Amino acid sequence: MATHIAFLRAINLGANRKFPKDAIVAAVEKAGFTDVATHINTGNVRFDTTLRSRAKIEAALEEAFEADRGFEVPTIVFTQRELVAIAEEAESFGHSGRHYVSLLKETPTAAAIKALQAAASDGEVAKVGGRAVHLLLGENYHEAKLTNATVEKHLGVATNRNLNVIRTLADKWG
Template identity: 65%
Template sequence: MPTYLAFLRAINLGAKRKFPKDRIVAAVEGLGWTDVRTHINTGNVRFDCPLESRAEVEAALEEAFRTEAGFEVPTIVLTPAELREVAEQAAAYGHEGNHYVSFLKDEPPPEAVRALEERSTADAVARVGSRAVHLMLGESYRGASLTNATVEKRLGVATNRNLTVVRALVEKWCS
């Protein structure tokens, strides 16, 4: 049975978008899917399910999450191999500062990728690899010229994780 990793967008931000790990697990298990695990309370979940289409998995999760949480929860699904590839891309960039990854729901068109990457500066660099945007920043995410909001405006629905979390998930779930 295939294993998937889901990244939930915009949960546990403020008082109205609370969606604790135990309720995420209940929603995924409610679909009949197995070996459900979460990592920290920012919407990272691993599970096995019989579906083989990423779009079908995302749609089923989004419906289950809407029912359980009471609000829309955009969800981006990757395979363990895809997440490993993202971590390998990050290592190839060799950036030692603040490094974030925005996971994209859909693969963006080349002209949109080019336009985003052209917004790079000495203090904020964007590199797109398939459905992952690497944001390599200087001092801080706050006030950076390239953020997940910039990514979403140009490339569509995305959710952001720092590289420390990405590496932890690869170690924990992709070995």
């Protein structure tokens, strides 16, 4: 058995994409995963599985979520070790401003990373490591060009969490 952490994209937005924590747990368990737990109601779920392929885990969860909710829920899975590494990498940046992490479904190409970094405005930096994009924003973060939408435009399916959530999950589940 291995423990994984899944990050669900675009749930609990508006009236039609509701997915309460208890329903997430039930859907994950129904899909055959065990020792399921969630953290806050933004689509963070930990579980154990005998599956080894990340793609198979994501596909099984996405199928279960769509069957339960009636809408697609893109799901991005990391191992405990990968999550801890993302949190630790953040410390190396020494950034004191707003720090968000976009978690990617697939590893981006060098050309895609270059295009993302070119999209930044002054005071914004995108640091890409594997399937994590650290968005380091300045005081004008509310006007930032580096957003999860920008990440998705250049790098593909992603979901975003603030660094505090990433650290908390790494400490709690890593």
